[in-house]
Amino acid sequence: MDLDLVESFLKVAELGSINRAATEMETTQPALARKMARLEHDLGTPLLIRGVRGVRLTDAGRTLFNGARPLLRQSSLLRDEVGKQQRTQVSVGFPFSMHKRVTAPFVAQQLRDQPKVTLRAYEGFVHQLHEWMEQGLIDVAILDALSAQTLQVEHQFFAREQLALVGPAGAGLPAGTPATAEKVGACPLILPGRPNHMRLAVDTYLKINGQRLRRAADAESMSLSLSLVAGGFGYTIVPWSALYELDNMDRFEAAPIDGLFIDWFVCTQIGRRHNVSVKRISSNLTRMVSSLARDERWHFQAADREDGATANGAVRRPSRRGA
Numbered sequence: 001m002d003l004d005l006v007e008s009f010l011k012v013a014e015l016g017s018i019n020r021a022a023t024e025m026e027t028t029q030p031a032l033a034r035k036m037a038r039l040e041h042d043l044g045t046p047l048l049i050r051g052v053r054g055v056r057l058t059d060a061g062r063t064l065f066n067g068a069r070p071l072l073r074q075s076s077l078l079r080d081e082v083g084k085q086q087r088t089q090v091s092v093g094f095p096f097s098m099h100k101r102v103t104a105p106f107v108a109q110q111l112r113d114q115p116k117v118t119l120r121a122y123e124g125f126v127h128q129l130h131e132w133m134e135q136g137l138i139d140v141a142i143l144d145a146l147s148a149q150t151l152q153v154e155h156q157f158f159a160r161e162q163l164a165l166v167g168p169a170g171a172g173l174p175a176g177t178p179a180t181a182e183k184v185g186a187c188p189l190i191l192p193g194r195p196n197h198m199r200l201a202v203d204t205y206l207k208i209n210g211q212r213l214r215r216a217a218d219a220e221s222m223s224l225s226l227s228l229v230a231g232g233f234g235y236t237i238v239p240w241s242a243l244y245e246l247d248n249m250d251r252f253e254a255a256p257i258d259g260l261f262i263d264w265f266v267c268t269q270i271g272r273r274h275n276v277s278v279k280r281i282s283s284n285l286t287r288m289v290s291s292l293a294r295d296e297r298w299h300f301q302a303a304d305r306e307d308g309a310t311a312n313g314a315v316r317r318p319s320r321r322g323a
Helices: 003-015 018-024 029-043 059-083 096-113 126-134 145-150 181-186 197-208 222-230 240-245 276-292
Strands: 048-051 054-057 088-095 117-124 140-144 153-168 188-191 214-218 236-239 252-269 300-302
Touching: 003 018, 003 029, 003 054, 003 059, 018 029, 018 054, 054 059, 088 096, 088 126, 088 276, 096 117, 096 236, 096 240, 096 276, 117 126, 117 276, 126 140, 126 145, 126 197, 140 145, 140 276, 145 153, 145 197, 145 252, 153 222, 153 240, 153 276, 181 197, 181 252, 188 197, 188 222, 188 236, 197 236, 197 252, 222 236, 222 252, 236 240, 236 252, 240 252, 252 276
Parallel strands: 088 117, 088 140, 188 214
Antiparallel strands: 048 054, 140 252, 153 236, 153 252, 153 300
């Protein structure tokens, strides 16, 4: 199978149009259409359903789309190793909640300091980062305890972060007063659905404290959850660092949740941990987030070791303090 054809297919599938893909790839529509026809011929099955509004994937096309990225990723890594190329690609994954405080400044710093490294940054929910790490799409990622304990990765614990209950302005959530499990259980919540790791942690937290989750809606993006909260449709729960992503905090109120945390780790692919560039990027990221973890404004508890984490690394029974 020609991997160049597969890469072209991925672009067409992502954009849903041969015309748009051809424009982005700086080729002609007929040339790209011929590539798609050749790939379908090589595989002996249709991959695309062509229509006046673009293309849709067949079942075979969807199977190829889901499996092609890891294949191309491994091909790229193999070329690096065999060819001993001067430039090395390193893929790093970050939680959405850390965009301003970690992702953007870290990527900018590495672009300045590591000119021979081609850095590819991914952002997503933790369960998405977990899946991409499992597929071999990313080399280094900030992940939670569930991922660190179940994936084949080298992991370094760097902080335990407070989770926050977020409501609309006027909801009566004083920042200095922890929200109890009873308070969380009484709030209609807007959260991502399972298998989102934070959703699993919230479900577990409420269960061990004799409460049940009141679901207002499932929202698969943080921005949508917060927009619905601002509109008065319910509450959401986010890592405390996510509050730094908000440009309009005056529309919200937030309180730490008593006894609900997420443990953060820098995780590195076992098979890539000895690569010099990967090792350097992982070390730089660990150093940066460990430094930030000492910033008390972020409601982090910096630590040098895993301490008191439960099976999912995010829940414990309430204490007398909120952070």
